[in-house]
Amino acid sequence: MLRELERIIGERKVNPQPGSYTHRLFESGTNKIAQKVGEEAVEVVVAALxxxxxxxxxxxxxxxxxxxxxxxxxxxxxxxxxxxxxxxxASRSPAPPQE
Incomplete structure (x- = not known):
């Protein structure tokens, strides 16, 4: 579903749908979108606790x-x-063999 959602979001970016929440986010710009991600991350922490x-x-x-x-x-x-x-x-070193 993540790849499908990524596709839909990309479509909304290229072909804006008036009234679409995704479109409003893109219109608000990078700073606002990043702020929203931060807010959502805090909400995840609160929910987890x-x-x-x-x-x-x-x-x-x-x-x-x-x-x-x-x-x-x-x-x-x-x-x-x-x-x-x-x-x-791939860059992780393999664990040493245990004796």
Missing amino acids: GQARAEQIGELADLFYHTLVLMSQLGIGLEDVDNELQRRH
Whole structure:
């Protein structure tokens, strides 16, 4: 679903839909989008520390969505992040053998 959401967000960026929340975010600019990601991250932390699982999942979904909007605004795709994670994983030294 993340890749599909990334596609939809990209489509909204190229073909704005009046009244669309995603369109309003893009119109607000990078600073506002980044601020929204920060707000959502705080909400995830608050949910993790005292809310039910359903609220935690909802807040995480909001954070993922807003992060994807910010990534699109910055020209960064899921593939870019995936490549970085793979690079980091590949650069890890193997654990020494245990005796």
